[in-house]
Amino acid sequence: MPGFWIRALSAASALALTVPAVAVQVRVEELSAPPSAPLLKLQQSLREARASGSVRVYSAGRSLEGRNIPLVVMSPTGRPSLPPVRVLIICAQHGDEPASVEAISDIIRHCASGWDPSELLTPSLRKGSAGLEGLKNVLWIIVPAANPDGLQAGRRSNSAGADINRDWYARTQPETRAVKQAFARWAPHMVLDLHQWSPDDPPPADNGLEMAAAPGRTNSMERALAGRVLPAVRATGRNVSLISSRPGADPTLAHRFFASTGAVSFLIETAARSAPDERRRMLKDLVLLLSDAAGRTAAPGWEEALKGTPAGAAAASFHYPAEYREWVASRDGGGPGGPQGPLSDPRLWAAAALGLCLAVMRTRQGEAHPLRGRTAGGRVSPVRRRPWGFGVGSSTARRFPRYERARERAPLLKNALRAAASCAENMSYGPRSRPTSIRPIVSTAETGNR
Numbered sequence: 001m002p003g004f005w006i007r008a009l010s011a012a013s014a015l016a017l018t019v020p021a022v023a024v025q026v027r028v029e030e031l032s033a034p035p036s037a038p039l040l041k042l043q044q045s046l047r048e049a050r051a052s053g054s055v056r057v058y059s060a061g062r063s064l065e066g067r068n069i070p071l072v073v074m075s076p077t078g079r080p081s082l083p084p085v086r087v088l089i090i091c092a093q094h095g096d097e098p099a100s101v102e103a104i105s106d107i108i109r110h111c112a113s114g115w116d117p118s119e120l121l122t123p124s125l126r127k128g129s130a131g132l133e134g135l136k137n138v139l140w141i142i143v144p145a146a147n148p149d150g151l152q153a154g155r156r157s158n159s160a161g162a163d164i165n166r167d168w169y170a171r172t173q174p175e176t177r178a179v180k181q182a183f184a185r186w187a188p189h190m191v192l193d194l195h196q197w198s199p200d201d202p203p204p205a206d207n208g209l210e211m212a213a214a215p216g217r218t219n220s221m222e223r224a225l226a227g228r229v230l231p232a233v234r235a236t237g238r239n240v241s242l243i244s245s246r247p248g249a250d251p252t253l254a255h256r257f258f259a260s261t262g263a264v265s266f267l268i269e270t271a272a273r274s275a276p277d278e279r280r281r282m283l284k285d286l287v288l289l290l291s292d293a294a295g296r297t298a299a300p301g302w303e304e305a306l307k308g309t310p311a312g313a314a315a316a317s318f319h320y321p322a323e324y325r326e327w328v329a330s331r332d333g334g335g336p337g338g339p340q341g342p343l344s345d346p347r348l349w350a351a352a353a354l355g356l357c358l359a360v361m362r363t364r365q366g367e368a369h370p371l372r373g374r375t376a377g378g379r380v381s382p383v384r385r386r387p388w389g390f391g392v393g394s395s396t397a398r399r400f401p402r403y404e405r406a407r408e409r410a411p412l413l414k415n416a417l418r419a420a421a422s423c424a425e426n427m428s429y430g431p432r433s434r435p436t437s438i439r440p441i442v443s444t445a446e447t448g449n450r
């Protein structure tokens with residue numbers, strides 16, 4: 001069969017051509033420098049997150065030197081979902097500021113494993129965090145290393161010597177273009193840009209949360225979120241200033257650029273004198289609490305905050321990418337614990353328990369109840385023939401006025417539940433940290449490490 005031999009020979013020659021290529025590739029990888037410590041930590045964290053199956057790891061693009069710029073899309077609860085609020089987190093635009101990469105690596109690994117995110121908080125914050133319930137409404141779109149070449153070299157700039165956090169309008173660098181594409185694709189409501197002051201930066205190089213002014217709207221959402229988060233962080237004895245960008249401040253920085261599109265955006269700095277451990281803790285606290293506060297803000301609040309801006313229009317018309325939707329559906333709402341059916345929803349069990357309590361209470365009061373079909377006086381009720389109590393009509397209600405009263409009480413109960421829900425929404429992080437109005441200081445430094 002000559003045809004067979006021709007195919008076999010061509011396959012063998014193709015194999016012979018490929019094998020040396022593979023060998024060369026391996027050798028090149030061996031020769032290239034090992035990743036720097038923060039990149040190595042990130043790679044390990046991404047590997048674990050991928051293995052958990054609860055996280056999507058995409059590539060936002062490539063750096064000038066061809067390094068991958070990973071894009072991690074995940075729910076903080078580790079359960080694949082399509083939540084209403086999206087938060088873009090940008091780390092290490094400056095390659096000599098590794099704290100954000102280390103903090104986010106911890107966050108990704110921890111949350112992808114389905115562990116409680118509040119365990120990442122500083123212990124005194126954890127007590128009042130109410131389980132960070134708002135995180136259920138949040139999707140994180142994480143750029144854990146915006147400037148991988150800089151991170152590899154421990155250098156502020158990218159490999160062209162450009163400070164990518166001064167390139168957001170022109171976007172001359174592949175790193176800024178990649179992150180901008182991620183912004184356009186995922187239409188986030190909020191942007192968090194993570195930085196750190198160095199010991200040689202000019203004072204005051206303290207912990208700071210800087211909000212940028214968005215044209216055409218007030219910073220009321222930024223103030224509300226900061227007002228919910230900062231008092232709690234300050235109650236741990238740490239100083240964090242809320243900073244308002246001074247008018248005319250350099251607009252080419254990421255948080256100011258994204259604010260100019262209408263997105264709520266913050267730049268976070270850690271104090272120059274912080275120990276590395278404290279820097280990571282501070283970043284984790286602020287990322288988790290700000291994300292949680294964003295998730296506790298209901299959809300109308302976000303619509304109002306982003307109204308009339310390009311970011312608001314994008315968020316309003318946003319549909320999750322089909323590939324992501326299919327992936328979430330394939331996980332069946334499941335997370336690291338495996339597929340989760342509707343029976344795993346704790347609200348269902350709470351409602352069932354409440355219903356059971358009410359049924360028992362009614363029975364104990366001796367009123368007519370559908371299961372037994374008897375009144376307190378021992379009279380057989382008309383519902384006896386309908387053992388599950390369906391179709392208790394108005395004549396039954398007349399004969400058994402408690403049914404009528406229970407029916408009247410239903411709206412009251414509904415209102416009480418609604419009030420409890422809104423109360424939960426306004427919850428802050430502990431007794432000493434009620435949401436307050438926060439007075440921002442106006443930034444004076446034109447340059448610096450931002």
Ligand SMILES: [Zn+2]
Pocket residue numbers: 093094097194195196449450
């Ligand atoms: Zn920086």
